[in-house]
Amino acid sequence: MSDHQAFADALLAAESTCPPGLTAWNGSDPGRRFAVYRNNVAASLVDALAETYPVTQALVGEEFFRAMAGLFVRTNPPRTRILSFYGDGLADFIEAFTPAASLPYLADVARLEMLRVRAYHAEDATPLDSGEISRLLADEGRLPQVCFDLHPSLALVRSRHALVSLWAAHQAESVSAALAAVVPDSREAALVLRSGLDVEVFLVPEGSALFIMNLRQGIAFGPAAGLASAGDAAFDLAAALGLLIRSGAITSATIAGSIPS
Amino acid sequence: MNKTLTAASLALALGAAMTVAASPAAAQNKMSDKEHCYGVALKGKNDCKAGAGTSCAGTSMRDHQGNAWSLVPKGTCEKTVSSTSPTGYGQLQEFKEKKA
Numbered sequence: 001m002s003d004h005q006a007f008a009d010a011l012l013a014a015e016s017t018c019p020p021g022l023t024a025w026n027g028s029d030p031g032r033r034f035a036v037y038r039n040n041v042a043a044s045l046v047d048a049l050a051e052t053y054p055v056t057q058a059l060v061g062e063e064f065f066r067a068m069a070g071l072f073v074r075t076n077p078p079r080t081r082i083l084s085f086y087g088d089g090l091a092d093f094i095e096a097f098t099p100a101a102s103l104p105y106l107a108d109v110a111r112l113e114m115l116r117v118r119a120y121h122a123e124d125a126t127p128l129d130s131g132e133i134s135r136l137l138a139d140e141g142r143l144p145q146v147c148f149d150l151h152p153s154l155a156l157v158r159s160r161h162a163l164v165s166l167w168a169a170h171q172a173e174s175v176s177a178a179l180a181a182v183v184p185d186s187r188e189a190a191l192v193l194r195s196g197l198d199v200e201v202f203l204v205p206e207g208s209a210l211f212i213m214n215l216r217q218g219i220a221f222g223p224a225a226g227l228a229s230a231g232d233a234a235f236d237l238a239a240a241l242g243l244l245i246r247s248g249a250i251t252s253a254t255i256a257g258s259i260p261s
Numbered sequence: 262m263n264k265t266l267t268a269a270s271l272a273l274a275l276g277a278a279m280t281v282a283a284s285p286a287a288a289q290n291k292m293s294d295k296e297h298c299y300g301v302a303l304k305g306k307n308d309c310k311a312g313a314g315t316s317c318a319g320t321s322m323r324d325h326q327g328n329a330w331s332l333v334p335k336g337t338c339e340k341t342v343s344s345t346s347p348t349g350y351g352q353l354q355e356f357k358e359k360k361a
Contacts, residue, residue, distance in 0.1 A: 048313030083313050133279055140272045171295065173334055225266045225274075237271070241278030 011038050012074045045073040049087045052117055055170040056094075056110045059103060068097060084121060088114055105161030105184055112167055112201065115155040115192045119199045122153035127248030142255050144222025148215050149252040150244070153194035156209055156216070164190045164203040195248055202243065207235025212244070297330040298338035300358070301351040308332050328355040 003021065010019040016038055018031040046069040050057050057065040072093050078086050091110040100106050128148075136146055157163060162184050169178035189209035191202040204212070210231045214224035229235040244250050302308070307321040307329035321329035325345040333341065333351070341351040345358035 051313040086313055130279060130283070133275065137272055137275060140268050143268045143271045143275070144266070221271060222266060222268070225271060229266065237266070237274035238277040238281065241275055242281035245278055246282035 011041050012077055042070060042073055046070055048083050052087055053110055053113045055113060055167050058170050059106060084117060105163055105166060108157055108159040108161055108163040109166055111157050112163055112190050116199045119153035119192050119194045125151050125251040128250045128252055136253055145255050146221045146253050147218060148250050150216055151193060151249045151251055154249055155192045156213055158189040158209050160187055162186045162188045164188045193247055193249055207232030208240035211240045295332045296335050296338050296353060298333045298351040299330045299355045300325050300327050300343040300346045301341045302329050302331040327358040
């Protein structure tokens with residue numbers, strides 16, 4: 001094992017052991033110096049997680065969050081220099097983390113929080129203008145085969161829990177009052193989308209979520225709408241499209257099988 | 262079961278969606294109705310939601326700095342007192358601070 005690897009392993013080990021061969025410039029105990037450094041590494045990564053996951057932290061309290069994040073950090077050190085996306089795997093970690101099992105919605109809230117950061121940094125894209133949509137309408141026969149491209153920042157989380165309401169309650173003036181009104185185990189789907197520099201979170205009905213997910217996967221307009229209404233009898237196509245158009249989520253439209261002009 | 266929607270019904274929905282999207286009163290299901298408010302953050306308490314490791318949040322050097330913003334509930338910004346703002350209140354755009 002290389003010195004470098006031994007040093008890195010000792011940083012993340014559960015118990016502090018000073019890697020062999022360390023010396024301190026001023027003759028102080030290298031074990032104590034190393035312990036300080038080790039603690040700073042963990043604390044700064046836990047701080048980074050707390051910054052990305054403020055609602056997750058608020059839901060479990062700072063003490064629980066920092067303890068949980070401390071365990072995560074040890075098994076999931078950063079893999080890139082980009083700290084903004086650090087902790088991408090926290091939601092999956094929470095799902096398997098038994099002490100958090102009494103909050104089954106926690107993982108989905110964490111998922112939503114990371115998607116917001118990702119949306120913030122996603123590429124820009126110009127929304128399709130209304131003239132182009134009118135041109136699509138003029139060629140009604142081919143409308144079912146139209147494929148819509150969606151904004152790079154767009155993402156969805158479908159949850160068995162009220163993740164949007166839980167998240168939104170923490171953005172309210174009075175968090176406790178807003179939280180009291182939330183029914184945690186009602187199903188909700190969140191649409192995350194950046195418009196300008198603002199990352200928005202929308203609560204969308206199941207059918208809209210299915211429809212948008214289908215479009216995202218490259219399924220053409222007709223079948224995407226058909227599958228959504230098969231999955232949710234209450235699917236409102238006009239409302240789903242209205243939301244996408246209004247929020248600038250549709251960035252281009254091409255007829256399936258044809259070369260985009 | 263896979264219901265097939267006719268081209269006509271797709272066109273109808275798309276047309277309706279365009280009308281809805283164009284109307285200012287369109288029902289917003291946006292979950293956080295907040296606005297960027299300049300000049301109301303205390304020193305080091307400005308917002309910036311770019312994730313961990315980014316350097317803009319909490320970097321304002323003075324109280325009520327005119328180019329540092331906070332996210333506040335919609336409609337409250339221009340009612341929040343700002344000691345540096347020429348209007349006396351927070352503003353939706355960054356502004357040049359007046360001498361306190």
